[in-house]
Amino acid sequence: xxxxxxxxxxxxxxxxxxxxxxxxxxxxxxxxxxxxxxxxxxxxxxxxxxxxxxxxxxxxxxxxxxxxxxxxxxxxxxxxxxxxxxxxxxxxxxxxxxxxxxxxxxxxxxxxxxxxxxxxxxxxxxxxxxxxxxxxxxxxxxxxxxxxxxxxxxxxxxxxxxxxxxxxxxxxxxxxxxxxxxxxxxxxxxxxxxxxxxxxxxxxxxxxxxxxxxxxxxxxxxxxxxxxxxxxxxxxxxxxxxxxxxxxxxxxxxxxxxxxxxxxxxxxxxxxxxxxxxxxxxxxxxxxxxxxxxxxxxxxxxxxxxxxxxxxxxxxxxxxxxxxxxxxxxxxxxxxxxxxxxxxxxxxxxxxxxxxxxxxxxxxxxxxxxxxxxxxxxxxxxxxxxxxxxxxxxxxxxxxxxxxxxxxxxxxxxxxxxxxxxxxxxxxxxxxxxxxxxxxxxxxxxxxxxxxxxxxxxxxxxxxxxxxxxxxxxxxxxxxxxxxxxxxxxxxxxxxxxxxxxxxxxxxxxxxxxxxxxxxxxxxxxxxxxxxxxxxxxxxxxxxxxxxxxxxxxxxxxxxxxxxxxxxxxxxxxxxxxxxxxxxxxxxxxxxxxxxxxxx
Amino acid sequence: xxxxxxxxxxxxxxxxxxxxxxxxxxxxxxxxxxxxxxxxxxxxxxxxxxxxxxxxxxxxxxxxxxxxxxxxxxxxxxxxxxxxxxxxxxxxxxxxxxxxxxxxxxxxxxxxxxxxxxxxxxxxxxxxxxxxxxxxxxxxxxxxxxxxxxxxxxxxxxxxxxxxxxxxxxxxxxxxxxxxxxxxxxxxxxxxxxxxxxxxxxxxxxxxxxxxxxxxxxxxxxxxxxxxxxxxxxxxxxxxxxxxxxxxxxxxxxxxxxxxxxxxxxxxxxxxxxxxxxxxxxxxxxxxx
Ligand SMILES: Cc1ncc(C[n+]2csc(CCOP(=O)(O)OP(=O)(O)O)c2C)c(N)n1
Ligand SMILES: [Mg+2]
Numbered sequence: 100x101x102x103x104x105x106x107x108x109x110x111x112x113x114x115x116x117x118x119x120x121x122x123x124x125x126x127x128x129x130x131x132x133x134x135x136x137x138x139x140x141x142x143x144x145x146x147x148x149x150x151x152x153x154x155x156x157x158x159x160x161x162x163x164x165x166x167x168x169x170x171x172x173x174x175x176x177x178x179x180x181x182x183x184x185x186x187x188x189x190x191x192x193x194x195x196x197x198x199x200x201x202x203x204x205x206x207x208x209x210x211x212x213x214x215x216x217x218x219x220x221x222x223x224x225x226x227x228x229x230x231x232x233x234x235x236x237x238x239x240x241x242x243x244x245x246x247x248x249x250x251x252x253x254x255x256x257x258x259x260x261x262x263x264x265x266x267x268x269x270x271x272x273x274x275x276x277x278x279x280x281x282x283x284x285x286x287x288x289x290x291x292x293x294x295x296x297x298x299x300x301x302x303x304x305x306x307x308x309x310x311x312x313x314x315x316x317x318x319x320x321x322x323x324x325x326x327x328x329x330x331x332x333x334x335x336x337x338x339x340x341x342x343x344x345x346x347x348x349x350x351x352x353x354x355x356x357x358x359x360x361x362x363x364x365x366x367x368x369x370x371x372x373x374x375x376x377x378x379x380x381x382x383x384x385x386x387x388x389x390x391x392x393x394x395x396x397x398x399x400x401x402x403x404x405x406x407x408x409x410x411x412x413x414x415x416x417x418x419x420x421x422x423x424x425x426x427x428x429x430x431x432x433x434x435x436x437x438x439x440x441x442x443x444x445x446x447x448x449x450x451x452x453x454x455x456x457x458x459x460x461x462x463x464x465x466x467x468x469x470x471x472x473x474x475x476x477x478x479x480x481x482x483x484x485x486x487x488x489x490x491x492x493x494x495x496x497x498x499x500x501x502x503x504x505x506x507x508x509x510x511x512x513x514x515x516x517x518x519x520x521x522x523x524x525x526x527x528x529x530x531x532x533x534x535x536x537x538x539x540x541x542x543x544x545x546x547x548x549x550x551x552x553x554x555x556x557x558x559x560x561x562x563x564x565x566x567x568x569x570x571x572x573x574x575x576x577x578x579x580x581x582x583x584x585x586x587x588x589x590x591x592x593x594x595x596x597x598x599x600x601x602x603x604x605x606x607x608x609x610x611x612x613x614x615x616x617x618x619x620x621x622x623x624x625x626x627x628x629x630x631x632x633x634x635x636x637x638x639x640x641x642x643x644x645x646x647x648x649x650x651x652x653x654x655x656x657x658x659x660x661x662x663x664x665x666x667x668x669x670x671x672x673x674x675x676x677x678x679x680x681x682x683x684x685x686x687x688x689x690x691x692x693x694x695x696x697x698x699x
Numbered sequence: 700x701x702x703x704x705x706x707x708x709x710x711x712x713x714x715x716x717x718x719x720x721x722x723x724x725x726x727x728x729x730x731x732x733x734x735x736x737x738x739x740x741x742x743x744x745x746x747x748x749x750x751x752x753x754x755x756x757x758x759x760x761x762x763x764x765x766x767x768x769x770x771x772x773x774x775x776x777x778x779x780x781x782x783x784x785x786x787x788x789x790x791x792x793x794x795x796x797x798x799x800x801x802x803x804x805x806x807x808x809x810x811x812x813x814x815x816x817x818x819x820x821x822x823x824x825x826x827x828x829x830x831x832x833x834x835x836x837x838x839x840x841x842x843x844x845x846x847x848x849x850x851x852x853x854x855x856x857x858x859x860x861x862x863x864x865x866x867x868x869x870x871x872x873x874x875x876x877x878x879x880x881x882x883x884x885x886x887x888x889x890x891x892x893x894x895x896x897x898x899x900x901x902x903x904x905x906x907x908x909x910x911x912x913x914x915x916x917x918x919x920x921x922x923x924x925x926x927x928x929x930x931x932x933x934x935x936x937x938x939x940x941x942x943x944x945x946x947x948x949x950x951x952x953x954x955x956x957x958x959x960x961x962x963x964x965x966x967x968x969x970x971x972x973x974x975x976x977x978x979x980x981x982x983x984x985x986x987x988x
Contacts, residue, residue, distance in 0.1 A: 295987035296988075313780075313971050313974060338965045345804075356765075356775065356777045357777070360972060362781075363976070364776070472984075493705075494710050495710065513741075513781065515740060516738070518761075519760060521762030524765060531756075531762075533756060
């Protein structure tokens with residue numbers, strides 16, 4: 100069973116909330132759910148849409164078609180009418196005059212008298228989304244009781260009256276649609292075991308909390324802000340200090356200062372904010388202070404397109420700051436990896452006393468995904484922190500930057516007697532005292548660099564999904580795992596043997612491990628959500644490997660599974676010959692920023 | 700065994716120019732810490748970059764020499780992470796009132812319990828003598844060959860207006876007096892600023908020891924009441940208003956206010972760094988089901 104809803108409305112009408120609640124109705128029934136929001140960088144005026152995909156067999160990518168369109172304003176009908184499949188249904192507010200649109204004959208249409216239904220149910224305008232969700236559920240004959248359960252949990256603490264009214268509103272929407280039309284499908288829960296429906300940023304935050312995060316400093320920036328929001332909401336429950344700083348320069352320095360003092364600390368931002376953090380990246384590098392940065396990419400450069408997605412910042416993550424020093428760049432590819440790699444990034448920072456950067460993007464971070472639960476088997480490894488030390492002779496310092504075999508030196512926390520030292524942005528000797536000695540400079544550079552060898556041992560080879568001996572291989576990193584997996588599914592349906600090689604650890608790279616996986620691939624197609632193939636370039640540079648084909652998309656949308664399926668199918672037909680670079684453009688060329696452009 | 704001022708010394712030679720105001724300043728700081736009986740390992744000196752920035756290398760406590768202008772955000776986080784520590788932030792006038800001024804403005808609103816010492820030599824010392832935000836009108840420097848034409852920044856006035864709860868000015872040429880101001884600042888619960896006239900004998904030929912000696916006087920000698928905000932604001936402008944005939948030093952303003960940390964229940968009575976890392980997320984998960 101696969102089913103797709105779209106909810107469209109003007110900005111500010113709350114489609115995100117409606118989408119989330121609708122999604123929960125299905126995760127409660129044991130289904131897999133993906134919730135994918137698209138919205139312009141406007142608080143009012145533009146168009147918002149939320150896509151909810153439901154499946155009993157995994158679902159991971161937005162698609163171009165939908166079965167149920169919930170159109171809350173005229174714009175929504177205009178934008179999404181062509182997405183509705185034959186046999187699908189459009190439920191629209193009765194105030195919308197749909198006569199001016201050409202709508203498919205095989206599509207059911209139901210005009211919802213929203214205001215009247217609310218009034219009759221004794222509900223308020225704020226409960227409109229309950230009516231809408233009730234209506235949407237009726238269209239597929241899904242038990243309304245599940246939604247009632249969600250409402251009870253959601254509004255329980257606001258009192259019975261509010262719950263009652265919401266349920267009445269939901270029933271009104273449900274009964275109305277049932278009275279008007281036959282359901283397009285009959286969908287029933289597949290399991291009593293509830294899944295969770297979690298946003299990518301929430302999973303990053305939860306993983307960090309589980310990984311021992313105690314301090315988070317950030318400056319708001321879409322699409323990273325919801326990490327900050329979630330952590331703020333939870334700071335008292337989990338004894339975390341969360342700080343909104345004056346800018347990202349401060350945020351990164353706060354995170355470094357807190358790590359120096361001994362608490363696990365991180366910051367998070369998008370590319371523009373990370374630009375302001377570059378100077379402190381170097382500070383962490385030279386002073387060997389652990390720090391973790393959540394870098395949630397959006398369309399760049401500069402302000403770019405703030406609310407749309409891209410994978411354009413990994414070269415930046417890799418090179419931010421002057422000079423040479425080791426850092427670890429990690430890109431989770433799905434909701435469970437958001438959780439576990441977030442915790443792992445904190446471990447790597449602590450263990451190797453380096454910056455670790457968790458690279459996500461708007462698509463992964465702001466979408467909702469179902470999960471059966473996170474892997475909580477996380478071992479917190481604080482590396483070489485020392486809290487008990489012998490007394491130091493008078494007027495001497497501890498050898499915080501002692502030259503060691505693995506490049507990692509003992510790190511006393513302030514407050515520890517016997518551990519006095521100065522952490523510094525200057526090149527320094529083993530005690531942290533500034534030095535310009537040629538031999539010490541070289542020794543300290545080599546010491547810091549030698550960590551790479553050990554870090555690489557902790558880093559797994561890229562993962563293979565699908566047939567080991569597939570006819571062709573899709574290569575992806577980070578969030579592009581999601582559409583790639585769904586494309587694999589399509590190939591499988593057609594009995595075509597394909598696989599996916601997916602990278603979560605982007606840097607440093609181990610040539611042997613990478614080649615042990617990619618060396619066997621027959622035809623390779625790499626997909627990246629950027630315009631230059633940044634990771635393909637890194638693979639060439641660091642492990643001397645190149646894909647046969649490079650498929651790039653940089654329109655602001657993630658790859659859709661269908662696009663990958665179609666483009667790769669074409670390549671297959673051509674015997675994997677042809678132009679090496681393929682640039683993909685979305686089929687529906689629409690923008691939500693200026694509905695006025697379409698006379699709306 | 701009680702700590703002495705010598706415990707705060709380091710073996711390395713302090714490499715400032717002979718006669719630099721930083722010598723008097725660091726002596727006052729070490730003396731203040733010793734007088735207060737501070738355990739070396741409980742003190743963190745966070746500095747920026749500049750001649751002033753070397754202080755963290757020349758004092759035997761925990762230290763962090765961060766980046767130019769970034770003293771305050773690092774120091775703020777050290778305090779939030781471990782409220783048991785005594786945190787001293789130090790930087791130059793370029794560091795704190797130039798490149799890092801956004802942090803200065805905002806830290807005053809927050810009232811963290813930490814002390815900020817500004818080595819105000821009215822010049823960029825380490826970079827060999829460019830104008831700083833506090834260079835006086837008309838002063839010739841490498842970057843103002845025809846004299847400064849920007850109005851100097853008034854840190855004392857900004858601090859009182861900005862919400863700092865302990866605002867003082869010292870003079871490196873009077874280390875005993877400066878020591879008392881620093882002690883008061885460390886003991887003050889909240890954000891304390893001590894702006895320090897610190898002669899740069901190499902690059903600032905205008906604001907010399909003599910220049911200061913002719914002009915400074917102590918507020919306490921004139922019966923100034925630091926709790927009187929109006930009087931404090933007047934005193935803050937006395938130097939400019941008298942065309943630098945009179946430059947008051949001492950405690951301008953002091954106010955009792957809850958600190959930022961006081962308002963965080965999650966670290967009441969237990970520093971963040973001492974919290975356990977074992978977390979049960981099951982309740983948090985429920986919201987997603
Ligand atoms: C981002 C950055 N810009 C510029 C510099 C160069 N720089 C080092 S110290 C300094 C100014 C020093 O003046 P001040 O802060 O007053 O300290 P002083 O040396 O006078 O004590 C400058 C511009 C730097 N280190 N970092
Ligand atoms: Mg200076």
